[in-house]
Amino acid sequence: MNIVVCIKQVPDxxxxxxxxKTNTLVRDGVPSIINPFDEFALEEGLRLRERFGxxxxxxxxxxxxxxEVLRTALAMGVDxxxxxxxxxxxxxxxxxxxYALSQGVKKVGDVDLVITGKQAIDGDTAQVGPxxxxxxxxxxxxxxxxxxxxxxxxxxxxxLLDGGRERVEARLPAVLTVVKGINVPRxxxxxxxxxxxxxxxxxxxxxxxxxxxxKTGQNGSPTWVDRIFSPDQKSGGEVYRGEPDEMxxxxxxxLLEMMAK
Amino acid sequence: xxxxILIDKCVGCRVCVKTCPFGALEMRNNxxxxxxxxxxCGICVSTCKFEAIVVPERQTAPEGSLDDHRGVWVFVQxxxxxxxxxxxxxxxxxxxxxDELGVELSCMVMGNGHVDGIAGELSHYDINRIYTVQxxxxxxxxxxxxxxxxxxxxREYKPEIVLIGATSTGRDFAGGLATVLQTGLTADxxxxxxxxxxxxxxxxxxxxxxxxxxxxxxSRHRPQMAxxxxxxxxxxxxxxxxxxxxxxxxxxxxxxxxxxxxLEWIPVREGVNIAEANVIVSGGRGMGKPDNFAMLQExxxxxxxxxxxxxxxxxxxxxxxxxxxxxxxxxVRPSVYIACGISGAVQHLAGMKTSDTIIAINxxxxxxxxxxxxxxxxxxxxxxxxxxIAELKSRQGKQ
Ligand SMILES: Cc1cc2nc3c(=O)[nH]c(=O)nc-3n(C[C@H](O)[C@H](O)[C@H](O)COP(=O)(O)OP(=O)(O)OC[C@H]3O[C@@H](n4cnc5c(N)ncnc54)[C@H](O)[C@@H]3O)c2cc1C
Ligand SMILES: Nc1ncnc2c1ncn2[C@@H]1O[C@H](COP(=O)(O)O)[C@@H](O)[C@H]1O
Numbered sequence: 001m002n003i004v005v006c007i008k009q010v011p012d013x014x015x016x017x018x019x020x021k022t023n024t025l026v027r028d029g030v031p032s033i034i035n036p037f038d039e040f041a042l043e044e045g046l047r048l049r050e051r052f053g054x055x056x057x058x059x060x061x062x063x064x065x066x067x068e069v070l071r072t073a074l075a076m077g078v079d080x081x082x083x084x085x086x087x088x089x090x091x092x093x094x095x096x097x098x099y100a101l102s103q104g105v106k107k108v109g110d111v112d113l114v115i116t117g118k119q120a121i122d123g124d125t126a127q128v129g130p131x132x133x134x135x136x137x138x139x140x141x142x143x144x145x146x147x148x149x150x151x152x153x154x155x156x157x158x159x160l161l162d163g164g165r166e167r168v169e170a171r172l173p174a175v176l177t178v179v180k181g182i183n184v185p186r187x188x189x190x191x192x193x194x195x196x197x198x199x200x201x202x203x204x205x206x207x208x209x210x211x212x213x214x215k216t217g218q219n220g221s222p223t224w225v226d227r228i229f230s231p232d233q234k235s236g237g238e239v240y241r242g243e244p245d246e247m248x249x250x251x252x253x254x255l256l257e258m259m260a261k
Numbered sequence: 262x263x264x265x266i267l268i269d270k271c272v273g274c275r276v277c278v279k280t281c282p283f284g285a286l287e288m289r290n291n292x293x294x295x296x297x298x299x300x301x302c303g304i305c306v307s308t309c310k311f312e313a314i315v316v317p318e319r320q321t322a323p324e325g326s327l328d329d330h331r332g333v334w335v336f337v338q339x340x341x342x343x344x345x346x347x348x349x350x351x352x353x354x355x356x357x358x359x360d361e362l363g364v365e366l367s368c369m370v371m372g373n374g375h376v377d378g379i380a381g382e383l384s385h386y387d388i389n390r391i392y393t394v395q396x397x398x399x400x401x402x403x404x405x406x407x408x409x410x411x412x413x414x415x416r417e418y419k420p421e422i423v424l425i426g427a428t429s430t431g432r433d434f435a436g437g438l439a440t441v442l443q444t445g446l447t448a449d450x451x452x453x454x455x456x457x458x459x460x461x462x463x464x465x466x467x468x469x470x471x472x473x474x475x476x477x478x479x480s481r482h483r484p485q486m487a488x489x490x491x492x493x494x495x496x497x498x499x500x501x502x503x504x505x506x507x508x509x510x511x512x513x514x515x516x517x518x519x520x521x522x523x524l525e526w527i528p529v530r531e532g533v534n535i536a537e538a539n540v541i542v543s544g545g546r547g548m549g550k551p552d553n554f555a556m557l558q559e560x561x562x563x564x565x566x567x568x569x570x571x572x573x574x575x576x577x578x579x580x581x582x583x584x585x586x587x588x589x590x591x592x593v594r595p596s597v598y599i600a601c602g603i604s605g606a607v608q609h610l611a612g613m614k615t616s617d618t619i620i621a622i623n624x625x626x627x628x629x630x631x632x633x634x635x636x637x638x639x640x641x642x643x644x645x646x647x648x649x650i651a652e653l654k655s656r657q658g659k660q
Contacts, residue, residue: 011282011469032284036589063285063298090263091301091316098440121588122282123468125448130404130436139520140404142433156524160583161429162536164528170521180589181582218301218317222445222482225303228475231467231614239626239637247638248648251620254636255564255649256656258597258618 001054001150004105005045005115006132007038007073009066010122034069037117040178043185044147045115046077052150054112055079059104061089061097067201074196075188081199082108086206091218094123098131100216103209105136113155114175118143129177139174145182263299264306268292270313277305277314282469327421327460330483333359334420336411337370337391338402338430342378346496347426351489352386353497354453355424358462361455365389367420371410373400380507385499390506392418398514402430405520408437413512415442420484422462424453427488428536435488445479446486449592451493451615456480462487472607491536492594535584540566540597543586543613544574547602547623547642551579556646557601563653569593569613571603587612601642605630622646 012033045056058073060066061084070081084104092100105111114136119126126142133140145165146158150172159166160179188196206216213219240247263285273291285299293313306314333355338345352368359366367390370379376395383391394410411434415423425431427449439446451474452465461480464487468475479485535541542561544554554568561568570580572587586593588608598616603609605621605628613619614633621634622642631637638645 011284063283063296065298085297087263087297090297090299093445094436095440095443095445123448124588126432127436127439127446127448130433131440134408134437134440140433140437141521142404142436143429163534164526166523167525167527168521168523174520179582180585222443223447223477223479224301224316226463226476226478228304228307228468228473231472231474237635237637239631239634239639241626241639244640244644244648247640248645248652251622251636251638251645251649252652252656254620255597255653259564 001048001052001112002108002110003045003048003054003056003113003115004108004111005038005041005056005058005073005078006101006117006128007042007058007060007069008035008117008120009033009060009062009069010035010120032065032068034072035117035120035122037119037121037178037180038069039185040180040182041115041117041176042073042076042078043183044176044178045113046186047183048113048147048150057082057108059084059101059108061085061092061100061104064203070201071193071196071199072188074199075192076186077188077192081201083201083203084209085203086211086216088206088211088213088219089217091221091224092216093221093223094125094127094131095222096216096218096220098128098135099220100206100209100211101128102132102135103211104204105132107204107209112172112174114138114173116175116177118177118179126177129175133175136173136175139170139172141168141170141174142177144176144178147176147182263295263297264301264303265315265317266293266295267313267315270311272311272313274311277309280308281305327481327483330419330421332364332418332420333362333366333422334415334424334484335366335368336423336425336431336434337368337379337383338426338428339370339372339375339379342375342382344379344382345426345428345491347428347431347489347491349386350491350494350496351424351426352383352388354489354494355422356387356497358422358453358455361457362421362460364421367392367418369411369414370394371396371399371407373397380505384502384505386497387500387503388505390508392508392510394510394512396512396514398516398519401523402434403519403521403523404433404437406514407434408441409514410512411438412441414510415484417510418508421460423484423486425486425488427490431488435486439486442484442486444482444484444486446488447477447479448488450487450489453487453489461485467611472611490592490594529583535567535569535586535593536591538567538593539595540564540599541569541586541593541595541613541616542566542599542601543569543571543603544580544601544642545571545603545609546573546577547604548574548579549602549643551577553643554579556650560599560646560650560653563650563657564597566595566597569598571606571609600630600634601646603630604628605633
């Protein structure tokens with residue numbers, strides 16, 4: 001099976017916040033990490049290669065420093081990587097991102113399966129996977145929690161949806177977006193990490209992937225951020241201390257009051 | 262490409278450098294410079310008091326393509342005859358937007374045998390028109406067929422705004438549809454508004470795990486698409502049947518060309534769907550062991566709610582992942598969220614802090630959960646929860 005896994009470098013969101021007094025963003029040296037869902041995507045790719053044979057290419061679209069996540073992918077065991085990087089990609093929203101990534105998939109060529117994370121934690125949009133599927137005309141399979149099998153050009157998966165799980169059989173090629181819990185990602189060994197650190201990372205520009213400039217970066221992005229602000233802060237409310245009996249009584253009263261509303 | 266720094270206006274205050282979430286701004290010779298890692302998110306622009314940062318001009322919309330789009334539409338998600346409440350919530354909100362823009366509110370209904378039943382239910386709400394596509398291939402939701410039918414309706418009848426519930430189905434549908442239509446889509450909005458002169462939809466949503474709110478526009482494309490989580494907007498009133506125009510649209514679809522076949526639907530045990538629950542009783546590492554979750558279930562049952570969990574409890578395999586609340590789990594917005602033995606890490610807060618009322622029980626008075634709790638109780642869950650269950654039982658017994 002020829003597999004492409006899309007991974008993204010994201011700021012570790014827990015450290016990004018707005019200072020409520022000055023209404024500015026505070027980013028105390030926010031570290032960059034691999035989007036947590038994409039580790040599951042990589043791991044699933046590796047497991048499918050173990051089960052069905054084939055090749056895995058990990059791609060990311062981002063600035064030069066995004067090579068970091070590709071090194072992680074190499075250390076985990078993917079066969080090839082590519083960094084999609086070009087000034088023309090800057091300012092991409094999900095539509096332009098899925099365009100560039102789908103062009104990257106085309107460049108890899110003859111791909112059976114694209115795997116992405118369910119969503120990227122910097123935006124939580126969960127749109128890039130479906131976008132790639134729609135662009136390429138691949139089957140769209142979101143929220144995949146298990147790959148049961150693949151044979152004769154079909155794949156059978158389980159999807160974790162609101163209220164239940166759906167087992168579905170689908171034609172390949174397909175795009176899977178995977179949820180946490182599909183697997184436990186492996187930790188690359190120190191040796192492999194060292195090797196990956198010195199690996200040559202191929203860079204694909206807009207021209208290399210045959211991208212139409214009108215569809216990439218800001219030009220190809222219908223949405224933009226108009227304004228940012230701090231969410232309403234729920235400042236801590238009433239705090240109770242005391243004997244367990246008292247507190248349990250107070251709590252029950254509160255709950256019954258609220259239920260009555 | 263990147264933002265442009267107007268050197269004359271930049272005073273070298275470094276505010277932008279500190280605020281860029283991507284580390285794409287640097288100081289050189291006391292002026293800010295923009296690096297390749299700029300994503301043009303525009304966050305620095307709004308933080309610079311000296312108006313020294315500008316984002317490059319956006320392309321204008323293709324000629325004449327905006328004005329021929331009119332009206333607000335809601336995608337109707339249904340299970341059999343029963344319309345998902347988020348679709349009705351969007352009907353309520355869509356009505357307001359439509360009134361502000363002076364246009365009609367319509368719904369799109371795709372399905373097979375249940376289309377008439379769904380239409381009947383919708384006629385109890387303030388909707389001008391519904392567009393229906395009825396076909397055996399649309400019997401139950403499947404991405405390809407629904408996107409195909411919806412794209413056909415939208416190209417034919419040209420709405421300016423399309424609202425979709427951010428359920429797992431809705432998000433699956435919206436992502437494919439927006440790409441096919443090559444238009445803007447904003448996920449998981451928590452607030453919507455319109456700018457009447459430009460007819461822009463103002464789409465506000467949390468970003469960076471809920472630490473920041475962003476208002477997003479996609480005014481140069483039509484339709485402007487947004488998904489909204491369940492329970493963000495109130496249910497509109499159900500009235501007597503009203504006049505509602507039904508436009509039946511034919512669309513050729515074939516089963517052979519469908520790329521998926523659903524083999525089985527395995528519903529989760531009742532009461533588990535935390536995304537829908539009005540009351541959530543969540544447990545964390547502080548619950549100590551898996552058996553103690555039984556008591557949270559008992560409490561949840563008494564309150565007609567569901568049990569949730571922190572990642573620590575899920576990672577310890579005390580609770581199934583489908584109940585995890587937070588950044589890598591589900592985002593919930595119940596009326597009451599009760600956090601038992603949960604410290605309140607940012608990633609957990611990201612999934613629950615917009616709940617109407619938050620109750621926290623934790624023995625550590627400095628636990629961060631107390632900073633978002635409406636009511637905090639400093640104490641041991643093992644002592645408080647069983648007493649509470651007993652108390653509730655006896656009081657409910659009396660009523
Ligand atoms: C990328 C990333 C994504 C993440 N996503 C999520 C996510 O989606 N959801 C999530 O929840 N976490 C997530 N986390 C993990 C998060 O950072 C925390 O580690 C986790 O939420 C902690 O869970 P906890 O509060 O149950 O455990 P702890 O932090 O260990 O807290 C246990 C609490 O219980 C209290 N306690 C102990 N015993 C008792 C008792 N008997 N009575 C009363 N109180 C007691 C303690 O005082 C303590 O405050 C994520 C982390 C990362 C890095
Ligand atoms: N710039 C990118 N490069 C590579 N993959 C990406 C990029 N952006 C998004 N993805 C993939 O798409 C998934 C969903 O992202 P999103 O739609 O942004 O929430 C992520 O988990 C990644 O697998």
